[in-house]
Amino acid sequence: MIGKRIKKLRTESDLLQKELARDLNLTQQTISLYESGKRQPDYETIEKIADYFKVSVDYLLGRTDIKRPTENLNDIVPKGVLELLSAEELDFLWDAAKNKQQLMLLRESRGLTNKDLAKAIKVIKAFVEDDVVIDERDKNNKT
Template identity: 50%
Template structure:
């Protein structure tokens, strides 16, 4: 059996520094069931795959190994917001005669992404 899904679940869990027990509780499944998913001995149903994808903010296609892009849908929407924000910020900075160098947009994008993650975490808690 191909264990791409199990490897992805384990990778995402470790990135969030969660134990199997913690993630199992979040997903409302048993620890042994999660262990079997990660080992490739059992395949989760579509509802659990969706729950895992939603929790880690990735696509089901990423979980299944069909793409390496974690969440192509969110990225496009977020980039539109970032572009609009950067344009507005640049205009404001120019009005105030402040410098807007080439590194500014990248730093702002990273800050914006961190704020989005924080906002999502706060909604879940």
């Protein structure tokens, strides 16, 4: 499982094996062996990989599909809301927490019910994804 997760994270980050290896101070062959499941990283390397991709060790080990722990999200939204969101939506929420405008929207929505706040997060996610698609189209049209 860990090999599949490493490969998934690497490809989602548009990294080559040799780039990830360089960044982690490993060899490309080592990354290849991890991804193919022919070799398992030691715990120190697992922690290094988790820190690099900003995911939990539990995610890397396949013990959860949630990339990042949700405890810190309780400062942004109530726990009841977190339980209504998918793993993908929780990842979006982590990213939204880094964006000042999106974080402000989330904090202003404190008076909503958990169900309504979960819906609002889904709507914000849809708007952000739509903006990304539009930005990509604009870039492609300019070239």
